[in-house]
Amino acid sequence: MKVAPVLVVLSILFIGLSDAYEILVIFPSLGKSQHIIGSALARGLAEKGHEVTMIAAFPTEPATENVHDIVTRLDLGMLEGAPINFYETGEYPFEELMIVYKLGAFVANSTLGSKGVQKLMNSNQTFDIIICEAFAIEAFLGLSHHFHAPVISLSTLGASGFTAQMADFPGSQSYIPNLFLPYTDKMTLLERIFNIMTETIERLLYEWYHIPIQEKIYNEYFRDPKPSLRETINNISLVLLNTHFSLSFPRPYATNVIEVGGLHINRKSQPLPADIQSFIDSAKFGVIYFSMGTNLRGVDLAAEKRNAILAVFGSLKQKVLWKWEDESLPGKPNNVLIKSWFPQDDILAQPNVKLFITHGGLLSTTESIYHGVPIVGIPVFGDQHLNMARAEKIGIGVRMDLKNLDEVNFKAAVIEVLTNEKYTHRVKKMSELFRDQPQTPLDSAIFWVEYIARHGGAPHMKSTGQELSCIQYYNIDALMVIFTIIIIFIYALGRVFSMIRSVLCGSKQRCDPKVNIKKRK
Ligand SMILES: *[C@@H]1O[C@H](CO)[C@@H](O)[C@H](O)[C@H]1NC(C)=O
Numbered sequence: 448m449k450v451a452p453v454l455v456v457l458s459i460l461f462i463g464l465s466d467a468y469e470i471l472v473i474f475p476s477l478g479k480s481q482h483i484i485g486s487a488l489a490r491g492l493a494e495k496g497h498e499v500t501m502i503a504a505f506p507t508e509p510a511t512e513n514v515h516d517i518v519t520r521l522d523l524g525m526l527e528g529a530p531i532n533f534y535e536t537g538e539y540p541f542e543e544l545m546i547v548y549k550l551g552a553f554v555a556n557s558t559l560g561s562k563g564v565q566k567l568m569n570s571n572q573t574f575d576i577i578i579c580e581a582f583a584i585e586a587f588l589g590l591s592h593h594f595h596a597p598v599i600s601l602s603t604l605g606a607s608g609f610t611a612q613m614a615d616f617p618g619s620q621s622y623i624p625n626l627f628l629p630y631t632d633k634m635t636l637l638e639r640i641f642n643i644m645t646e647t648i649e650r651l652l653y654e655w656y657h658i659p660i661q662e663k664i665y666n667e668y669f670r671d672p673k674p675s676l677r678e679t680i681n682n683i684s685l686v687l688l689n690t691h692f693s694l695s696f697p698r699p700y701a702t703n704v705i706e707v708g709g710l711h712i713n714r715k716s717q718p719l720p721a722d723i724q725s726f727i728d729s730a731k732f733g734v735i736y737f738s739m740g741t742n743l744r745g746v747d748l749a750a751e752k753r754n755a756i757l758a759v760f761g762s763l764k765q766k767v768l769w770k771w772e773d774e775s776l777p778g779k780p781n782n783v784l785i786k787s788w789f790p791q792d793d794i795l796a797q798p799n800v801k802l803f804i805t806h807g808g809l810l811s812t813t814e815s816i817y818h819g820v821p822i823v824g825i826p827v828f829g830d831q832h833l834n835m836a837r838a839e840k841i842g843i844g845v846r847m848d849l850k851n852l853d854e855v856n857f858k859a860a861v862i863e864v865l866t867n868e869k870y871t872h873r874v875k876k877m878s879e880l881f882r883d884q885p886q887t888p889l890d891s892a893i894f895w896v897e898y899i900a901r902h903g904g905a906p907h908m909k910s911t912g913q914e915l916s917c918i919q920y921y922n923i924d925a926l927m928v929i930f931t932i933i934i935i936f937i938y939a940l941g942r943v944f945s946m947i948r949s950v951l952c953g954s955k956q957r958c959d960p961k962v963n964i965k966k967r968k
Pocket residue numbers: 569570571
C-alpha cells in the first residue's frame with residue numbers, strides 16, 4: 448500500500464533529475480569582465496538544477512549552490528614581463544594580438560597544471576557537457592576527449608579569430624570588419640584592403656604561431672591516443688556569441704552559432720550600497736559614471752590626462768562616480784566620488800545617471816545600451832575601437848581618441864553628449880530594440896546548452912562547410928571546371944562556325960565582302 452506513493456515520488460524525482468546535467472565551465476581568463484559572463488551562465492545553469500563545476504581565476508560571486516568552484520587564483524602579476532600597462536599597448540600592429548596569445552598560453556599552461564584541475568582530471572568525475580571560453584586557450588579542448596563530453600564555446604567578444612575554426616562563419620570581409628579594426632560595415636576601398644590584410648595576417652599568426660604553442664601545451668597535459676588539437680577545434684558542437692544583431696552589425700551565421708549578447712545583465716536591479724545611492728539621489732543635475740573597465744587601471748593613466756579629466760569634472764554641475772583603484776586621488780574635486788569597484792549594472796540602471804564614460808568594452812557598451820545611457824568612449828585596446836566606431840555610427844555616443852585627450856577636447860565631448868538630446872534619444876531606442884527578444888539571452892543560452900546535452904553534441908546542427916578544404920569551400924575547383932568547359936565550348940563553337948562558313952562559301956574569295964563589293968562595281 449505504501450509502496451505506490453514512494454514509487455511515484457521516486458519516479459518524479461527521477462524524471463526531475465534525469466534532465467539535470469553535470470556541466471564543466473572553463474573560464475580561466477584573468478579579465479574580470481570575461482569572468483562575469485562565464486559565471487553568469489554557470490549560475491543560470493545551476494539555478495536550473497544542473498551541477499556545475501567552474502574552473503576560473505576568481506570564485507563565483509555571489510557563491511551559488513550547485514556551482515563548485517575550482518579557483519586557480521592566477522593573476523597578471525605572474526606573467527613574464529608583467530605588469531602590462533594596457534594604456535601603452537597597441538603601438539605596433541598586432542602587438543595586442545600577440546599579448547592575447549601570450550596571455551592565453553600562460554593561462555592554459557598554468558591552469559591545466561594547477562592542483563585543482565589535475566585533481567579533477569584524475570578523479571572519477573564525469574561531465575555531460577563542457578563549456579569553454581573562446582579566448583586563446585584552445586589547449587583546454589583536450590578535456591573534451593578526456594571526459595568524453597561535447598564542447599560548447601562561449602566567446603565573450605562575438606565572432607573573433609578564435610571562433611573562426613569552430614563553426615562555419617559565412618559572410619564576406621567586404622562588410623564584416625575585423626574585430627581589431629575601428630571600421631563599420633560600410634567600408635571604403637582602402638578600408639576593405641586593410642580589412643582583408645588584417646584578417647589574413649591574423650589567420651596566419653593563428654595557424655603558424657598561436658596554434659603550435661597551444662598544441663605543445665595540449666600534448667603536455669593530454670595523453671595519447673587523442674585526436675589532434677585541430678580536429679577538436681573543428682569538432683566543437685556549438686558557439687555562443689556574446690553579441691546581438693541589434694548591438695552589432697547584422698551578419699549571417701551557421702546554424703550552430705547562437706547570439707546570446709547581454710546574458711550577464713541583471714534584469715532585476717539590486718539595491719545599491721547606501722552611500723552610492725544617496726550620492727546619486729542628491730545630484731540635482733544628474734550623474735556621470737566613469738569607468739575604464741577592469742584591465743585598464745586609473746593609476747596607469749598618464750598624469751597630464753588624469754589632470755585634464757579632473758579639471759573637466761571639477762567644472763561640471765553634474766556629480767561623478769569614478770572607478771579609481773587607489774585610496775586617494777590627488778586634486779579630486781568635491782563632486783567626484785571614487786571607489787575601486789562599482790556595481791556598474793545597477794548604477795547604469797539608475798534614471799539619474801545621464802552619461803557613461805567608458806573604454807568601450809563589449810560588456811560596457813552592451814550594458815549602456817540595455818539601460819539606455821549614452822556614452823563617451825575612450826577606446827584603448829582590442830575590440831574597444833570597433834565597439835566605439837559602431838557606437839558613433841549608430842549615434843549613441845562620441846568617441847574620444849586617448850592621444851587627443853586634453854581638457855578642451857574632453858570637455859567638448861562630455862558637454863556634447865550631456866546636452867545634445869539626440870544621443871539619449873537614440874540609445875533609448877536601441878535599448879527598446881535590444882530588449883525585444885522572445886527569450887532573455889540567458890534563457891536562450893541555457894536552452895541551447897541543454898539541447899546540446901540532450902542530443903549528444905547535436906552533430907546534426909553542424910554544417911558540413913567546416914569539413915571542406917578552402918578550395919572546396921569557395922568552390923574554386925568547381926568554378927575552374929565550369930570555366931574550362933566554357934572556354935572549350937567557345938573554342939569548339941568558333942571551330943564549328945568557321946567550318947560551316949568554309950563549306951557554305953566554298954572559297955575564301957566568294958565570301959569576302961570586300962571582294963564582292965568590288966565585283967558589283
Ligand atoms: C574511482 O572509482 C574506482 C572504482 O570505481 C575507485 O576504486 C576509486 O577509489 C575512485 N576514485 C576516486 C578518486 O573517487
